[in-house]
Amino acid sequence: MSPRPGVVLEVDRSTPPTLFWHGEGFRLEKLPVGSRIVYAPEPVSPLANPDSAIRQALENPLGDSAPLSSLLRPEMKLTIAFDDVSLPLPPMRAPDVRQRVIEAVLQMAAEKGVDDVQLIAALALHRRMTDDELRHILGERVFNAFAPYGLLRQHDAEDPSNLVHLGFTDEGEDVEINKRAAESDLLIYVNINLVAMDGGHKSVATGLSSYKSLKHHHNVRTMQHSRSFMDMHHSELHTSNWRMGKVIADAGVKVFQIETTLNTDTFPEQFRFLQRREWEWALADRAGFFASSRALERTPPGLARKIFHSIKAPHCLASVQAGEVGPVHARTLEHVHRQQLVTVEGQSDILTMGLPFISPYNVNSIMNPILVACLGLGYFFNLYRGRPLVREGGVVIMSHPTPWAFNPVHHPSYIDFFEQVLAETTDMFEIESKYETTFATDPWYIHLYRTGHAYHGVHPFYMWYWCAHALSHLSRVIVVGGERAAVRRLGFSPASTFSDALEMAEDAVGRNPSITHIHTPPLLIADVQ
Amino acid sequence: MSRSAARELALFLLRAPTRPAGVEAPRLKSRTGVEYPTEWARRYAVRLARAMVLDDVTLPLVTAAARPAFYGRDALERLEGPVIVAANHASHLDTAILLASLPPKRRHHTVVAAAADYFFDRHWKAALSAFSLGAIPMERVKVNRRSADAAAALIEEGWSLIIFPEGGRSPHGWGQEFKGGAAYLAKRCQVPVAPVHLRGTRAILPKVPEPARSRFRPGKTAVRFGELLWPSEEEDARRFAARIEAAVALLADEAEGDWWTARLRAGRAETPSLRGPAVSPWRRAWSLPASADPSRRPSGRPEGSAATAWDEG
Numbered sequence: 001m002s003p004r005p006g007v008v009l010e011v012d013r014s015t016p017p018t019l020f021w022h023g024e025g026f027r028l029e030k031l032p033v034g035s036r037i038v039y040a041p042e043p044v045s046p047l048a049n050p051d052s053a054i055r056q057a058l059e060n061p062l063g064d065s066a067p068l069s070s071l072l073r074p075e076m077k078l079t080i081a082f083d084d085v086s087l088p089l090p091p092m093r094a095p096d097v098r099q100r101v102i103e104a105v106l107q108m109a110a111e112k113g114v115d116d117v118q119l120i121a122a123l124a125l126h127r128r129m130t131d132d133e134l135r136h137i138l139g140e141r142v143f144n145a146f147a148p149y150g151l152l153r154q155h156d157a158e159d160p161s162n163l164v165h166l167g168f169t170d171e172g173e174d175v176e177i178n179k180r181a182a183e184s185d186l187l188i189y190v191n192i193n194l195v196a197m198d199g200g201h202k203s204v205a206t207g208l209s210s211y212k213s214l215k216h217h218h219n220v221r222t223m224q225h226s227r228s229f230m231d232m233h234h235s236e237l238h239t240s241n242w243r244m245g246k247v248i249a250d251a252g253v254k255v256f257q258i259e260t261t262l263n264t265d266t267f268p269e270q271f272r273f274l275q276r277r278e279w280e281w282a283l284a285d286r287a288g289f290f291a292s293s294r295a296l297e298r299t300p301p302g303l304a305r306k307i308f309h310s311i312k313a314p315h316c317l318a319s320v321q322a323g324e325v326g327p328v329h330a331r332t333l334e335h336v337h338r339q340q341l342v343t344v345e346g347q348s349d350i351l352t353m354g355l356p357f358i359s360p361y362n363v364n365s366i367m368n369p370i371l372v373a374c375l376g377l378g379y380f381f382n383l384y385r386g387r388p389l390v391r392e393g394g395v396v397i398m399s400h401p402t403p404w405a406f407n408p409v410h411h412p413s414y415i416d417f418f419e420q421v422l423a424e425t426t427d428m429f430e431i432e433s434k435y436e437t438t439f440a441t442d443p444w445y446i447h448l449y450r451t452g453h454a455y456h457g458v459h460p461f462y463m464w465y466w467c468a469h470a471l472s473h474l475s476r477v478i479v480v481g482g483e484r485a486a487v488r489r490l491g492f493s494p495a496s497t498f499s500d501a502l503e504m505a506e507d508a509v510g511r512n513p514s515i516t517h518i519h520t521p522p523l524l525i526a527d528v529q
Numbered sequence: 530m531s532r533s534a535a536r537e538l539a540l541f542l543l544r545a546p547t548r549p550a551g552v553e554a555p556r557l558k559s560r561t562g563v564e565y566p567t568e569w570a571r572r573y574a575v576r577l578a579r580a581m582v583l584d585d586v587t588l589p590l591v592t593a594a595a596r597p598a599f600y601g602r603d604a605l606e607r608l609e610g611p612v613i614v615a616a617n618h619a620s621h622l623d624t625a626i627l628l629a630s631l632p633p634k635r636r637h638h639t640v641v642a643a644a645a646d647y648f649f650d651r652h653w654k655a656a657l658s659a660f661s662l663g664a665i666p667m668e669r670v671k672v673n674r675r676s677a678d679a680a681a682a683l684i685e686e687g688w689s690l691i692i693f694p695e696g697g698r699s700p701h702g703w704g705q706e707f708k709g710g711a712a713y714l715a716k717r718c719q720v721p722v723a724p725v726h727l728r729g730t731r732a733i734l735p736k737v738p739e740p741a742r743s744r745f746r747p748g749k750t751a752v753r754f755g756e757l758l759w760p761s762e763e764e765d766a767r768r769f770a771a772r773i774e775a776a777v778a779l780l781a782d783e784a785e786g787d788w789w790t791a792r793l794r795a796g797r798a799e800t801p802s803l804r805g806p807a808v809s810p811w812r813r814a815w816s817l818p819a820s821a822d823p824s825r826r827p828s829g830r831p832e833g834s835a836a837t838a839w840d841e842g
Contacts, residue, residue, distance in 0.1 A: 095826055103826070106815060115809035131740045140824030144741045145814030148700075 003042035006342030006524055007277075011035040016278045018517060019289075020354030020498075022481055023367065023401040024304035025296040026274070026289070027354070029498045035515035036348065038389070039277055040524035043263040044339050046316030050097070054104045054320050057258070062331060063324025068105065068256060071186055072112035079184040080105060081122045081155075081208060085133045086360035087192040088262055089521075090308075092315040097260050099139035101190045101320070105258075106142065118180055119146050121154040122189070122207025124214065125449070125456035126361070127410050128154045133364070153180075157210040157456065158446050165212075166251040169243035173216035177248065178208040188256045193332045195383075195523060196230040196340070199259050200329035201245025202238065209244075211440055211458060216240055220428040223468040228382035230525050232333070245325060258322040259332040262315040264339060264522035271311070275522050301403065308357040309364050337525065344389065344526045349513035350505050351390035352498075353380045355400040356521060361455065361463065366407040369486040370414055370422075370463050372400050377477065378466030380518060386528040388473060389516050395476045395505040399498070402482030402490075409453055413445045417460035418489065426491035428468050436461050475508040561655055563645040563666045563676050570659035571640075579660060580637045583628065587661065591625040594747045595733055599630050601754035605723055606632060608757065611689045613722045614639075615711040615773050617704050617781070617803060618693035619821065620730035622750075624662055627691050627725065630752045640683055642667040642692040642710070645676065667710070669696045677713065684718040694773060698736040702821040703813055704777075704803030712760070712769035721757040724773055726780035728753070732823040746823060753780040778803045785818055 009015070017028035018037055031037065047053045058068040065071075072078070082098045085091065102119070109117055119142070121129060134152065135143045146152035155178050156162055164179040181187045181204070189207075193199040206214065216222075217240035225236035232238035248255070267274045271292070273285035281289070296304050319335040321328045359367060359375040367375070376398040381388065390396060406415045421435050436458060439445065445457025471477075477492040478501045487494040495501035505513060518526065548554060560566065569575060605612065612635075616627060624643075628636050645666035649655040658664035665683065668676045684690055692714075694707035715722045729750035755776045760769050782800050783791035794800050805813045819825050 099826070106811075110812050110815045113808070113812075115812060117809070117811055139826055140741075141815075141822065141826060144737060144824050145811045148737065148741050149810040149814075151811055 003044050006041040006340075007039045008342065008344055009037045009039060009277075011037065016281075018519070019274065019278060020352075020399045021356040021521075022354060022399045023403075024301065024308050024357045025401075026293060027399065028278075028289075029399075031352070031517055032502070032515060035517060036344070037517045037519050038342055038344055038524065038526055039519045040264060040275075040522040041339060041342065043265040043275075043522065044318050046263055046265075046318060047320075050100055050317040050320075051104065053317070054101050057320045057322045058104060058108065061256070061323025061328075062321055063327035065256060065323035068188075068322065069108050069112065071256065072109055072114050074113035074115065076114055076116065076185040077183065078109060078114050078117045078186050078188070079120060079181045080117065080188045080190065081120045081178075081181055081204070082137070082190040083192050083198075083203070083207070084121050084123050084126055085129050085137065085363045086126060087198065088194045088313065088315055089358050089360060089363070090266070090311045090313045091136065091363060092262065093312040094136060095139055096137050097192060097262065097315075097317050097320075098137050098190050099142060100317070101258055101260065102138060102142055105188055105190070106145075117146075117151065119152045120178060120181060120208070121152075122203065123155045123157070124207050124209060125157055125211065125459050125462075127449070127453045127455045130453065155208055156450055157214075158450050163210050166253070167247050169240075169247055171216075171240070171243060173240060173244060174212045175205070175244045175247040175251075176210045176213045177204065177253075181208050182248075182251070182253050184253075186254050186256060188258060190258045191260065193259050193261050193336055196232070196333055196336045196525060197235075197238075197382075199257075199332055200232065200238070200241070201248075201325055202241040203257065203325075204248060204253075204255055205241045205244035211456070213244065215440075215458075218462045218465065220432050220465050220468050223465045224472055225469075226382075227469060228384050228388070229378075230382055231385045255325055256322065257325045257328045258320065259328050260317060261319045261332060261335040261339065263318040265314045265316060266522045268311065268314055301401075305357065305366065340523055340525045341385070341527050342524050344516070344528050347387055347389060347391040347528060348394070348516040349391060349509035350395045350397060350502070350515045351381070351388075352397045352515060352517045353399070353520070355380070355398050361459070362407070362410070365410045366403075366405050367400075368406045368411055368414055368418070369402050369404065369483075369490055370418060370460050372398075372402045372479075372482075373490050373492070374463040374466045376400070377470035377474075378463065380520065381470040383518065383520065383524060384526045384528050388470075389518060389526050389528055390474065392473055393475045393508070394473075395478060395508050395513075396470065396474055397478045397480060397495075397498070397501045397505060399480040400482055402479055402486045404483050404486040410455060411460070412448055412454050413439055413442070413457040414455070414460040414463075417464075422464075422489050422491075428465060428471070431461065431464065476505065478504055561652060562649050563668045563673055565645075565649045565655045565659070565666050567659045567665050570663060575660065576637060576663075579663060582661060583636070584633070587625055588629045591622060592629055594745075595622055595626055595730065595750045596748070597626050597629060597750045597752050599752050599754075602630060602632075604757050605635070605754055608721065611684050611687055611718070611720050612757070613684070613711050613715050613720055614689065614691045614725055615694050615707075615722050615777070616691070616725035616727055617699075617777055618695050618697065619699045619702065619727070620734045620736065621698070622730045622734050623693065623698075623727050624691060626727060626730060626750060626752060628662070630725075630754075631689075635689055638687065639663060639689040639691060640665050640680075642680060642690060644669050644697060646670055647697075667692070669708075677710070680714055681717050684714060684720055690714065694770060699731070700736055701810070701814055702731055702735070702817040703805030704774075704781075706804065707770045707774035707777075709766045709770045712766040712773060715758075716760040716766055716769060719760065721759050722769075722773055723757055724755040724776035724780060726753045726755075726777050726784055727751075728781070728784040729820045731821045732819075735823050744823065751784055753784055755780050774803060775800070785820070
């Protein structure tokens, strides 16, 4: 049976309560009659023979690119860059799709006798991964063949000796990327396109670049004009990256892009109810929900976090395409859209969402308040094509415990951003002009980024800018069940219960508002007509 | 004598006197490394205890985890007198598996050459190695006659010797150059060398350089004994060492394929080197045979059994 498409359900009296994620837990909430719930399409069927599909994609590239095997020669310098731990979410069960692809590429390189090969994790300003994380992404065979010899690197955006400035775009944007990648005879980029925002020229132009380059598209103005990030044709972020991609190509950097999509099979069997529609919950699903939600209520937050972060998603390879960046990404987007698009008629006054335990920036870590804001307003709000799910001046109600808690190893600059900057102002432009450079050039944050496992000093700013479009669009943001002080620090309103939140929202949108609930994960893109 | 006086006397007798602050303490001579005395481990009572531990605990455990298959042991069974067993080395399991492969009588009259800087650097490690395996310290970092003399004396007493001519476990799975120790001792004592190839031990317990991590995974192993190699008058130790390495390489070729093909290749002087191809580190690691590579992903479904992205496209 082929997977069912997404559906927009109108809540009536007989609609069972709806599942809301709430950090490391979940709740059932009764939505008012007449509300809409957007359900994601069911996961598409995986490729039956992924290894064979990968080999075929490498040998039958799209666009103006020769088969990979004909691009490899013994004396060449080959660099393979790959997406970091922020993809996919949750991390997938071994073997990771990057492992499969990189093993296939290396097999060809070995057959062709290519000696000079390096692997680079395209971190941009993300934290360096641990050996265990790298081993999970690449598999032991690749890790053991490269890491002990210093041939597996993590991109360092603060190492001037390993960066090269390739020029400026027509708009005067600096294009500075990893030197080894730029000077290689062939740069192979292996990506995972979990959402429509990923991939394309963004892979190299962002993943392998420096702060000097990133600040041209990671800023308040660009973020406000990206409507949405999931629609590259209306995203200033993507337009800037595409301009940079042209400069990279004009500078002679030969990129062979390998893009993959995964199906949205997000949770293992014991949590299967999380991706089933509530009215279809069987006895096992209801029992699973009851047992796990009761157990989680009694579990200390740290332990609950550990349990959730140990989840490995049963994602499977849904498509793989390789070759020239443009045509490859166009094909990839077709696959993403086929899997995630749900048509929704019109906007509503209120958009509700339950935020889960994980975002791209807290894998194996704590979801701090800034990341809560980013996940809700940066990611979930932007899961649309056309128009936002909520009207201008509308309200977003999100559910998350929003603890005033940070991982000091991963997010040191977030702590200072929250304690010092947001305590003073939440205004994006003021924050950008007054504080960004100080944090971005702080030697201690740079040291922690380069030598530890810390996100770059400027990263919390980007997470805050990520909310720019939503915050300029909405009149109010309400967080249900969040730690009050933390929610207020973000400039949002805390509410104890969902019905309290709906009452509070009436101040902004009037009585009897229209409500849409985005039921994700699994991921979806609302195609708002 | 009162009770307190008796106590004081006992303390006086049992406690060592304290040293005055102005008197320099004599430096205790280290008796670890190549200096470590192992004679005690060859006394009859200790050999008996070792035999019981080896036969009843160590070897059954190792055999269960490594499931070794033995080939070509008949050459060894026909031999009277000591022999030098020279094998490739990729795992800590190698010694125990070699001991398991020897006939019981010879096993209990065998010493193992072990790295003085690794197995004999602490007293407890030295004692444990000497007791559990009958290890003797072998210098591998610098030239030292003492360890060679001690080993030669034991061979002349009738002890067989297990030695790994590579000098240590392979960090990458490929063999390393055979050093001359085994060949020198064989020539000096005029005893034969039994070349042995061990297959699969690295996949169970590898030595891997940082930051990779060793993991123990039970699996299957194969132990192949070759024809005994006798030292000849006109051949120096270095050439004899090369002959031993070639014999082990032939056994390795046989282990990956079959006896006849390996012989045909040997006839054409095309036996693959134990040391792997002379290419970049990653390609050497990549081209390891699966039996030496603990990190191989099991292959998935059979080829061409299903639709692919390209077909869908």
